Amino acid sequence: MNTDLIKKTANTVRGLSIDAIQKASSGHPGLPLGMADVTTVLFNEHLKFNPKNPKWFDRDRFVLSGGHGSMLLYSLLHLYGYDLSLDDIKQFRQWHSKTPGHPEVQDTDGVETTTGPLGQGLANAVGMALAETILAAKYNTDTEIINHYTYVTAGDGDLQEGISHEVCSFAGHNKLGKLIVFYDSNHITIDGDTKLSFTDDTKKRFEAYDWQVIEIDGHNYNEINEAIKKAKSETEKPSIIICKTTIGFGSPNKAGTHDVHGSPLGEEEIILTKENLNISTEKFYVPDEVYEFTKQKIKKGKEFEEL
Amino acid sequence: MKQIIENKLPEIKIERFEAGTKFATRASSGKVIEQLAEQLPNLIGGSADLTPSNKTKAKSQTEYSPNNRWGTYIHYGIREFGMAGIMNGIALHGGLIPYGGTFFVFSDYMRSAMRMAALMGIRVIYVLTHDSIGLGEDGPTHQPVEHLASLRAIPNLTVFRPADANETALAWKLALKNTSGPSVLVLTRQGLPTVNRNGRDFAKIEEAEKGAYAVSDDVDFDIILMASGSEVEIAVKAKEMLNKDGIEVRVVSFLSMEIFDNQSDGYKDELLPERCEKRIAVEAASSMSWYKYVGTKGKVIGINKFGASAPYEKLYEEYGITADTVYNAARNMLN
Numbered sequence A: 001m002n003t004d005l006i007k008k009t010a011n012t013v014r015g016l017s018i019d020a021i022q023k024a025s026s027g028h029p030g031l032p033l034g035m036a037d038v039t040t041v042l043f044n045e046h047l048k049f050n051p052k053n054p055k056w057f058d059r060d061r062f063v064l065s066g067g068h069g070s071m072l073l074y075s076l077l078h079l080y081g082y083d084l085s086l087d088d089i090k091q092f093r094q095w096h097s098k099t100p101g102h103p104e105v106q107d108t109d110g111v112e113t114t115t116g117p118l119g120q121g122l123a124n125a126v127g128m129a130l131a132e133t134i135l136a137a138k139y140n141t142d143t144e145i146i147n148h149y150t151y152v153t154a155g156d157g158d159l160q161e162g163i164s165h166e167v168c169s170f171a172g173h174n175k176l177g178k179l180i181v182f183y184d185s186n187h188i189t190i191d192g193d194t195k196l197s198f199t200d201d202t203k204k205r206f207e208a209y210d211w212q213v214i215e216i217d218g219h220n221y222n223e224i225n226e227a228i229k230k231a232k233s234e235t236e237k238p239s240i241i242i243c244k245t246t247i248g249f250g251s252p253n254k255a256g257t258h259d260v261h262g263s264p265l266g267e268e269e270i271i272l273t274k275e276n277l278n279i280s281t282e283k284f285y286v287p288d289e290v291y292e293f294t295k296q297k298i299k300k301g302k303e304f305e306e307l
Numbered sequence B: 001m002k003q004i005i006e007n008k009l010p011e012i013k014i015e016r017f018e019a020g021t022k023f024a025t026r027a028s029s030g031k032v033i034e035q036l037a038e039q040l041p042n043l044i045g046g047s048a049d050l051t052p053s054n055k056t057k058a059k060s061q062t063e064y065s066p067n068n069r070w071g072t073y074i075h076y077g078i079r080e081f082g083m084a085g086i087m088n089g090i091a092l093h094g095g096l097i098p099y100g101g102t103f104f105v106f107s108d109y110m111r112s113a114m115r116m117a118a119l120m121g122i123r124v125i126y127v128l129t130h131d132s133i134g135l136g137e138d139g140p141t142h143q144p145v146e147h148l149a150s151l152r153a154i155p156n157l158t159v160f161r162p163a164d165a166n167e168t169a170l171a172w173k174l175a176l177k178n179t180s181g182p183s184v185l186v187l188t189r190q191g192l193p194t195v196n197r198n199g200r201d202f203a204k205i206e207e208a209e210k211g212a213y214a215v216s217d218d219v220d221f222d223i224i225l226m227a228s229g230s231e232v233e234i235a236v237k238a239k240e241m242l243n244k245d246g247i248e249v250r251v252v253s254f255l256s257m258e259i260f261d262n263q264s265d266g267y268k269d270e271l272l273p274e275r276c277e278k279r280i281a282v283e284a285a286s287s288m289s290w291y292k293y294v295g296t297k298g299k300v301i302g303i304n305k306f307g308a309s310a311p312y313e314k315l316y317e318e319y320g321i322t323a324d325t326v327y328n329a330a331r332n333m334l335n
């Protein structure tokens, strides 16, 4: 893994996300800034997809359960070769754009489900992982035609919702081993710190569901990569990777606070954030080396299909 | 496999139900599922722990488990919202057609996921039984009242409330064919007669494909009675009473308001002609859904309060969902 370029890519995701949110004068920068590292490692090192054939049946599924973090997904889809241009990103949250406020499955290639109502993306992911096991059992008779993972990012909100208890219990019972959840554990929701309303021991909770639980620093590329490998190799149990993250990572004045959850950073703070991350302050900037880097993954798309 | 990925539905064959039999629509649905499970290997059934009540499991379906991954019947457990969210995921994944059951009253638990299915335009089928005070003794906690109106208000959700076994079979077919949105089958616990569609008394089942149709009709009708599901039988009885007085009547069965609303203006005017302003709707549920059909001169006989615990025949009587009530309302209207 080229951590240097992973970092540049993740920071590009951050830059695009905060710029688009600023331009739209609305949106949620906290989640994209906080989860850019985890999801960039996932997309670059693990996720099996062909952006030129986004509906390829045996692709891995990726669900952003906290749909408010839509700019994270759009930035990744753009960088990883989906039919989503920089102009589309500049149209974030505008009438008839491919980049609506929350991800909508019928609007954008690469969006696997419409999310926004917290907890339901996680439920959808459980359904996808379940479907995979049924189809694999049915059709992998002579050759293996169905074999893919379902990845999902879920935040404090998703895990507080009652439905997450229902479906994670279901997934544990049914040993959906190819379901991998990234828990964006940033201890911040809208009202403030999770101390206000959510002090469960999430590790114990998921152990009780008979899941594999892995705890990592969600900003450490090697830990992220190793955790995903470990999660993939455990096929008897679903895995949850508890990622300790900082909401609004990179923003010098707002990171780690609920102010960064759901409003644009502001022009000044954007500049400070970009300087802090050591990236260009130009708006919607993607360095050539980042495009070159993601291109290597994009090229693999066809190979995946032929495997 | 290719067919399944491409979402192609094979021709489905469901046997006609014989006239004169009597089935709860949940039971006729169960018989339909038996046949569908044989013909559609990608149909994935399930229930939130009400399998025997919802009659959702076909004998040929085996139970899904970690040791039986090819099982096509899912025990979702008592997790209605979870079930609905998981079914959305199954449908989105592609290759499989999910349906799942619970009591109609617990559609409230699933509602947000049903709404998402409608928003996403995906094929998920809900089998919701025990659909009114007609479930009887379990009482008001289990008796839906506002649920029909509430689900009919969700855009792109098709709600079916079949009146007999053959309408139930048709509802299943239409739900399976609808690849651009979810469908709800609202089914009874109590038995309903299978009407004889071979003679001139009742319309052919194909008529029901238009969502609403004249199930029983007189040429020079002076009044239109409308109903859905278990109340169609009541409307038909009221018609018989009115016929005895020499009054000609059209009875319209609303299998699905959404499908009817999508018909041509021509068909709508033909079924509910402007000249006939005397219209009565009867449904054992909140009256909200019906005003757009009965018009300003019409009347809705519904239930706008909670139910109660008692045998269902008693409840129908106490709540005035009877042929007598409809008959009297019609006589008043015609005077």
Ligand SMILES: Cc1ncc(C[n+]2csc(CCOP(=O)(O)OP(=O)(O)O)c2C)c(N)n1
Pocket: A028, A030, A031, A066, A068, A116, A117, A118, A119, A154, A155, A156, A157, A158, A184, A186, A188, A189, A190, A247, A261
């Ligand atoms: C069911 C539901 N309830 C409420 C909301 C409104 N809402 C959007 S984001 C959010 C807080 C989510 O907190 P968290 O998952 O920790 O996200 P983060 O603050 O890390 O971005 C809330 C309450 C929603 N989207 N869905």
